[in-house]
Amino acid sequence: MELQHTNFKHLQAAHCENGVTTALLRHYGITKITEPLAFGMGSGLFYIQLPFMKVNGGPAISFRTMPGLIFKRTCTALGVPVTRKKFRSHEKAMQELDGRILAGKPTACQVGVFYLTYFPKEYRFHFNAHNLIVVDKKGDDYYISDPIMEGLVTMNSYELERVRFAKGAFAPRGQLYYPGDHLKEPTDEQMKQGIIKGIKRNCRDMLHIPGSFGGVSGIAYTGRQIKKWKTKLGDEKARSYLAQLVRMQEEIGTGGGGFRFIYGAFLQQAHPYIKADELFDLSQKFTATGDKWRDAAIQASGIYKGRLNTQADYDNMGDRLIEISALEKQAFQQLKALVGKIK
Structure with a gap:
């Protein structure tokens, strides 16, 4: 066009x-900005399941920060009005x-x-x-x-x-x-400080959000809930709940696996600015959890499409999220310790 x-x-x-x-x-x-750098500076990785709220008749689950925050935080970090x-x-x-x-x-x-x-x-x-x-x-x-x-x-x-x-x-x-118009390129130091602030905020959001249904704790909370859905809700509603989870995970902004892949790329692209080789190992860990999110989506799809329908299938699905929660908790703890040493 x-x-x-x-x-x-x-x-x-x-x-x-x-x-x-x-x-x-x-x-x-x-x-200098790239999609992974914007996502990381904007602390875009998030998770919450609001237990008393429904969206489109299913569980209220979000894999992202509030709309607008990635843009606002990235611009603030780079001194952009x-x-x-x-x-x-x-x-x-x-x-x-x-x-x-x-x-x-x-x-x-x-x-x-x-x-x-x-x-x-x-x-x-x-x-x-x-x-x-x-x-x-x-x-x-x-x-x-x-x-x-x-x-x-x-x-x-x-x-x-x-x-x-x-x-x-x-x-x-x-x-x-x-x-604003006619923006100036940020200095490498501005980029470095924006990256560090974004990482610290994301570690806070995933490790220390109050309550049991947000951050890495929220992922495990959803896993435990899934194990109860078949008995508590009946087959049809339980399947619709899993369909909602997959929709929020993979279709609305690539929330589950996709966000982990982007975050892994962010940690690699952060290296020229903060030069800590541990970032490469942590990048691989987030990419691995992205693969596990995608595997969990395949398991959920098998259930809501009717190919899988036993309690063991729901237990399997729940266990996958509980495993992801533990892996992401470890990765964010290591990331928090790393950036805490960088000035």
Whole structure:
């Protein structure tokens, strides 16, 4: 697609907010940033199961930080000013976006997934924390850089307005956000300090979050719950709960295995800045837990598709998460000890 007002370069990424953060910062002048570095500086790795809350009729499970935090934290670490706006008026929201786009300033939006016309129907469900970049406009068509797509896509004004004002949890309310213009490359010391802060915050979130249902403790909590689902909920509901887990893990932002692979890449890319060889071993450990998350998803899929249906199958699934919890606890403890020695 030929852009009229900007020379924006589309970036395909594993996760929408990482991709938006990286592509926007690169466009406005920071070339040192990569998707793994943004994810790590933004402390994107997370886990929680809220025991008294349901989402789409299933357990409320999240593998990610709150929407917007990866972008905000990464920009803060690099000294980048951030503007974020929400709107009551649909008209003002579209006018504000149009003004920036026609001035050649690509702008990110938080949107709902359900009405994204370029998504396959099987991927459209009520999830309002998706991120994309509007990069240009021609007539009534907006050119969209969505990091999970191979190239630019288009939406007309009605379609874009509808996803920007989707209803429900995390309703975006026309939200748009962007960094400052003409950014300066961060120094290596800024990169180093941003990496260290991101690691420390992620260790805190995974090791020391209060309660038993967040961080590495939360992974084991879900594992113990899964063992009870067949008896407590009955086959049909138990299978739907596992389907929800896999959807949150593998389809909404690559949360389970995918995030571990990205975090492993982050630790490797951190090495030039903090030069601790232990990072390579820890990178391999997170990659290994990513493989175990993917194996757990295959086990869960076998159950909810009806190929596996005994209590032993649910016990197997629960044990997999309990094992992952122990491995990630050990890895984060080692990582915490390592960065505690770095100045």
